[in-house]
Amino acid sequence: MFKSVTNLKTSDCGDCPIQASAVCSRCEPDELEALERLKTYKTYAAGQTIIWAGDELQFVGSVVKGVATLSQTMEDGRRQMVGLLLPSDFVGRPGRQHAPFDVIAATEVTLCRFHKADFENLIKTSTAVASRLLEMMLDELDAAREWMLLLGRKTAREKIASLIVIIARRDKSLGPFEGNSRIQFDLPLSREAMADYLGLTLETVSRQISSLKRDGFIELTGKRHIAIPDFARLENETGDDTDGGMLA
Amino acid sequence: MFKSVTNLKTSDCGDCPIQASAVCSRCEPDELEALERLKTYKTYAAGQTIIWAGDELQFVGSVVKGVATLSQTMEDGRRQMVGLLLPSDFVGRPGRQHAPFDVIAATEVTLCRFHKADFENLIKTSTAVASRLLEMMLDELDAAREWMLLLGRKTAREKIASLIVIIARRDKSLGPFEGNSRIQFDLPLSREAMADYLGLTLETVSRQISSLKRDGFIELTGKRHIAIPDFARLENETGDDTDGGMLA
DNA sequence: CGTCGGCTTGATTGTGCTCAACCCGGGTGG
DNA sequence: CCACCCGGGTTGAGCACAATCAAGCCGACG
Numbered sequence: 001m002f003k004s005v006t007n008l009k010t011s012d013c014g015d016c017p018i019q020a021s022a023v024c025s026r027c028e029p030d031e032l033e034a035l036e037r038l039k040t041y042k043t044y045a046a047g048q049t050i051i052w053a054g055d056e057l058q059f060v061g062s063v064v065k066g067v068a069t070l071s072q073t074m075e076d077g078r079r080q081m082v083g084l085l086l087p088s089d090f091v092g093r094p095g096r097q098h099a100p101f102d103v104i105a106a107t108e109v110t111l112c113r114f115h116k117a118d119f120e121n122l123i124k125t126s127t128a129v130a131s132r133l134l135e136m137m138l139d140e141l142d143a144a145r146e147w148m149l150l151l152g153r154k155t156a157r158e159k160i161a162s163l164i165v166i167i168a169r170r171d172k173s174l175g176p177f178e179g180n181s182r183i184q185f186d187l188p189l190s191r192e193a194m195a196d197y198l199g200l201t202l203e204t205v206s207r208q209i210s211s212l213k214r215d216g217f218i219e220l221t222g223k224r225h226i227a228i229p230d231f232a233r234l235e236n237e238t239g240d241d242t243d244g245g246m247l248a
Numbered sequence: 249m250f251k252s253v254t255n256l257k258t259s260d261c262g263d264c265p266i267q268a269s270a271v272c273s274r275c276e277p278d279e280l281e282a283l284e285r286l287k288t289y290k291t292y293a294a295g296q297t298i299i300w301a302g303d304e305l306q307f308v309g310s311v312v313k314g315v316a317t318l319s320q321t322m323e324d325g326r327r328q329m330v331g332l333l334l335p336s337d338f339v340g341r342p343g344r345q346h347a348p349f350d351v352i353a354a355t356e357v358t359l360c361r362f363h364k365a366d367f368e369n370l371i372k373t374s375t376a377v378a379s380r381l382l383e384m385m386l387d388e389l390d391a392a393r394e395w396m397l398l399l400g401r402k403t404a405r406e407k408i409a410s411l412i413v414i415i416a417r418r419d420k421s422l423g424p425f426e427g428n429s430r431i432q433f434d435l436p437l438s439r440e441a442m443a444d445y446l447g448l449t450l451e452t453v454s455r456q457i458s459s460l461k462r463d464g465f466i467e468l469t470g471k472r473h474i475a476i477p478d479f480a481r482l483e484n485e486t487g488d489d490t491d492g493g494m495l496a
Numbered sequence: 497c498g499t500c501g502g503c504t505t506g507a508t509t510g511t512g513c514t515c516a517a518c519c520c521g522g523g524t525g526g
Numbered sequence: 527c528c529a530c531c532c533g534g535g536t537t538g539a540g541c542a543c544a545a546t547c548a549a550g551c552c553g554a555c556g
Contacts, residue, residue, distance in 0.1 A: 070393070072393070072394075072396075072397045074397070074401065074487055074488070074489075075489060076487075078401040078487075079401070080396055080397040080400040080401045082393035082396045082397065083393065093386060093390075094386075095383055095386065096386075100390055100393070101393065123379075123382075124375070124379070127372070127375075127378075130375075130378060130379065130382065131371075131372070131378070133382065134371075134378065134381065134382045134385065135343055137382065137385045137386060137389060138341060138342075138343065138344075138385060140389060141385060141388060141389050141392060142341075142348055144389060144392040144393065144396065145318070145320070145330035145331065145348070145349065145392065146320075147396060148328055148330045148392065148395060148396060148399055149320045149322070149328040149330065151396055151399035151400045151447065152328040152399045152446070152447025153322065153326040153327070153328045153447060155543080155544095156543075156544065190502070190503090191502070191503060191504095192502085192503095198400070199399065199400025199401060200544075200545090201544075201545060201546080202502090202503080203503095203504085203505085203544090203545080203546085204543090204544055204545075206503060206504055206505080207504080207505080207544090209504095210504070210505085222553095223502075223503065223552095223553095239322055239324075239326075240322070241322075241323060403511080403512095404511075404512065438534070438535090439534070439535060439536095440534085448512075448513090449512075449513060449514080450534090450535080451512090451513075451514085451535095451536085451537085452511090452512055452513075454535060454536055454537080455512090455536080455537080457536095458536075458537085471520095471534075471535065
């Protein structure tokens with residue numbers, strides 16, 4: 001485990017697993033070289049808080065490996081996840097002094113980090129980074145808006161089905177293409193984290209997962225491993241438009 | 249009414265009411281001149297759909313006057329608002345072919361529009377526009393995430409109180425400064441639109457407004473005009489951290 | 497073997513939804 | 527001018543879905 005971290009520390013951007021879709025994906029060789037000089041890797045244990053809401057924001061960066069969550073907590077303890085950060089996702093808010101939300105490692109997480117000030121200078125000069133960042137933020141905004149529909153209008157069952165579909169899709173698009181093999185993967189989130197994602201209690205999450213399993217939409221191995229025998233049938237349970245959809 | 253629109257058509261950017269905070273707020277004189285040549289104003293009646301989800305996206309622009317909503321509808325009719333566009337807010341998604349959401353005029357709305365292709369060229373060359381747009385999108389993302397907390401975890405009463413506070417704040421920050429005069433304004437949204445914003449039914453919205461009124465947190469004149477005798481006391485009902493808050 | 501954390505399942509409660517009646521004000525046509 | 531209608535809003539009664547409270551399961555780990 002720590003071995004891979006060490007490898008990452010010495011690896012150059014050419015070997016980077018998220019090269020194709022991260023903020024730096026549009027960079028010219030000379031820009032990459034500049035980034036290379038600025039970057040540092042850091043790995044966080046599962047459960048560790050990477051950034052506290054309200055903290056001074058020292059760095060920004062990309063998730064290289066693992067899954068992190070963005071979340072908000074009310075005084076009385078109610079918590080809502082507001083972002084799910086998978087490999088290649090961007091962490092941090094250039095132009096803001098303080099972090100608006102908690103960033104927590106859901107699994108072991110490796111970040112590729114830049115000092116915020118350095119990065120802010122960079123996006124003033126490098127159109128490649130700035131335009132890619134804008135594009136990524138627009139995508140996140142769209143995702144946040146889909147998520148709002150889920151939170152505001154979907155039933156518990158639809159929420160669970162949606163979450164499983166979302167994770168399955170992102171997993172598939174990142175991993176090696178697996179042809180028509182049956183879809184299966186590990187949930188990177190605990191039941192409680194899923195509840196925080198969906199605006200439910202963990203008991204309701206558990207019940208609905210059991211229900212989807214009873215009805216044959218998913219198969220469970222252990223608590224975390226999920227197999228989807230018929231993806232389209234599960235998509236039907238999400239409440240979303242199945243036929244194509246209009247998001248370009 | 250149409251008079252003011254006509255005025256806008258001939259007005260130059262120097263007279264623009266949203267100049268200070270729109271996408272163009274950082275432009276140099278020569279950039280403004282370029283924008284000036286590209287822009288066209290268009291006014292939409294209250295209730296009119298400005299853009300349909302799935303439509304080819306022809307233009308982008310700024311809200312100059314009025315209030316528009318971004319929303320999503322499920323096949324069975326459930327609807328969730330996912331954006332509230334007030335004067336100076338940006339409309340459209342550079343880099344996307346099709347509109348992901350419906351844009352609907354809640355009141356009469358005037359847009360300052362640019363052909364999408366023109367605008368996309370512009371942000372390739374003008375750092376001023378591109379960086380301001382990035383900043384605005386980051387702010388919208390933060391707002392969307394606050395909204396997610398509201399949708400996922402707040403009670404009906406907290407949701408209503410939050411909405412009133414949000415509208416009061418935005419109203420105040422845009423209009424002329426009114427010193428310590430008691431806060432009052434017109435709700436730009438119908439009960440149904442408020443329900444779509446908050447993930448509630450319109451009946452629940454109505455009941456909670458009545459309840460806040462009964463308890464003296466707000467005063468109603470007609471259906472739409474609201475006065476807030478004690479703003480801090482209303483803020484207490486939102487469930488949010490009142491003491492300062494950490495958002496820089 | 498016992499404990500502990502994550503998860504499941506059950507019983508009960510309560511908040512917000514559904515269905516339904518009614519109110520109010522403004523616009524229209526007889 | 528008044529009667530009517532219509533859309534937006536309010537209020538009420540009953541219900542359902544998810545929350546809460548509570549017990550128990552299972553696997554990992556000391």
